Each structure stands twice: as structure tokens, then as C-alpha cells.
Amino acid sequence: MLELRNLSKQWDHRPLLADVSLNVDSGETVALLGASGSGKSTLLKMVAGLEVPESGSVWFDGADITDLPPERRGFALMFQDFALFPHLNVQDNVAFGLVEQGVEKAAAREQAREMLQRFGLGDHAKARVWTLSGGEQQRVALARALITQPRALLLDEPFSALDATLREQLRNEFRERIEAAGMTAILVTHDELEARAMAQRAWGLVGGRLQPLW
Numbered sequence: 001m002l003e004l005r006n007l008s009k010q011w012d013h014r015p016l017l018a019d020v021s022l023n024v025d026s027g028e029t030v031a032l033l034g035a036s037g038s039g040k041s042t043l044l045k046m047v048a049g050l051e052v053p054e055s056g057s058v059w060f061d062g063a064d065i066t067d068l069p070p071e072r073r074g075f076a077l078m079f080q081d082f083a084l085f086p087h088l089n090v091q092d093n094v095a096f097g098l099v100e101q102g103v104e105k106a107a108a109r110e111q112a113r114e115m116l117q118r119f120g121l122g123d124h125a126k127a128r129v130w131t132l133s134g135g136e137q138q139r140v141a142l143a144r145a146l147i148t149q150p151r152a153l154l155l156d157e158p159f160s161a162l163d164a165t166l167r168e169q170l171r172n173e174f175r176e177r178i179e180a181a182g183m184t185a186i187l188v189t190h191d192e193l194e195a196r197a198m199a200q201r202a203w204g205l206v207g208g209r210l211q212p213l214w
């Protein structure tokens, strides 16, 4: 279980996050909804270890990970701007995390190709990432995030750069893939329909505090 305990942070002399606590069960997707500038990304970065809380702590499976660097948390992150590596082809983008973990390159590529097959992208394994459509690039980003079997998946407005039709299609596909992987996930979004389609529970971030939505 992922636990956020009393996380706080000031910005510009105002409380951006005020005593935020949240538990996410393993295998559960929780949505964080809030207006632009409400602190959603800051909160997600604290979970990832990219932002330090002024007070409070982050726990995973009973261990305090507040001071653990991002690469040692075993979490995968996905942002709205796809953040694929432009100099690598599709399969090497997906294989990247495995190679980082010390998997031999040929084996990592093989696993990446299998993953791409499952994602309906098998024909694009050798393609340059910029030749893919926005939706395909987000699929590649999810494949890259899931292939390392992260302990949790952190999604920051993953579809906001895409058009409405594609967003709708991808939310369902992503939910199915996240469920199939048994993944613990936090979805940050300002789109309530997206939250309803993908998350079992949702919280609103208003004035630095979390309010239960459903």
C-alpha cells in the first residue's frame, strides 16, 4: 500500500499542500482532480521523489520512502508531454528501463517487442518515435512504464495533449492494461470523465486539501 502522510508545502507564502494524507491500496487506481495550479503535479512529484515535502512522509508497504531517491522507489511516471527519447527507436524506448536495470540489451529488446505486439504496435518496433501519432506515442510511453513492472504507476494528465476522441479511447484501453498488470496507480487529471472512467476512487485537491469525491 502507498501511503501519503500529512504532506505539506508552501508556495509563495501560501499553503500549496496542507496536511495531505491518502492511502492507495495495491492494485487500485485513485484519481486526483483539481483546477490548474492546485498542486496536483507537485503532489505527484512528492510521491515520485522529485519534490521534497516540507513536512510529512511517503510510505510504501510499511517502509518510509520519503528520503529515497526517485530511481530507488520503483515507481514509473508518465507525463502529458510524452517524454519518449527522440534519438531511440520505438523498441529501444520501451527496452530502456530494462537496460537500466541491467537486463542484457538483446533480451530487453526481445521483451520490448513482445510488449509492443500486445499493445498493437508490433509493426512499429523499429520506427522513430516522431513518426508515430500522438495516441501511438502515449501507448509506447505506457508500454515503457509497465515493462519494468513498477510498484506503482504515476500518471500526470497523460492524455491532455490528445484530441477528445482519442482521449476517450485511450482511457478505456489504459484502464484495462493497468488492471491487467494489477498495478497500483495515481491518475492526476482535471477531467472528471477521465477520472470516472479510470479510477475506483477520486479526491479533489482544493485549497491544498484533499476532499473525497467518490
Ligand SMILES: Nc1ncnc2c1ncn2[C@@H]1O[C@H](COP(=O)(O)OP(=O)(O)O)[C@@H](O)[C@H]1O
Residues within 6 Å of the ligand: 011, 016, 034, 035, 036, 037, 038, 039, 040, 041, 042, 043
Ligand atoms: N518549484 C516550483 N517552481 C515554480 N512554481 C512552483 C513550484 N512549486 C510549485 N509551484 C507553483 O505551485 C502551483 C501548483 O503547481 P502544480 O503542482 O503544477 O499544479 P497543477 O498540476 O495542479 O496544475 C503553481 O501555481 C506553480 O506555479
Ligand SMILES: [Mg+2]
Residues within 6 Å of the ligand: 040, 041, 042, 156
Ligand atoms: Mg500539473
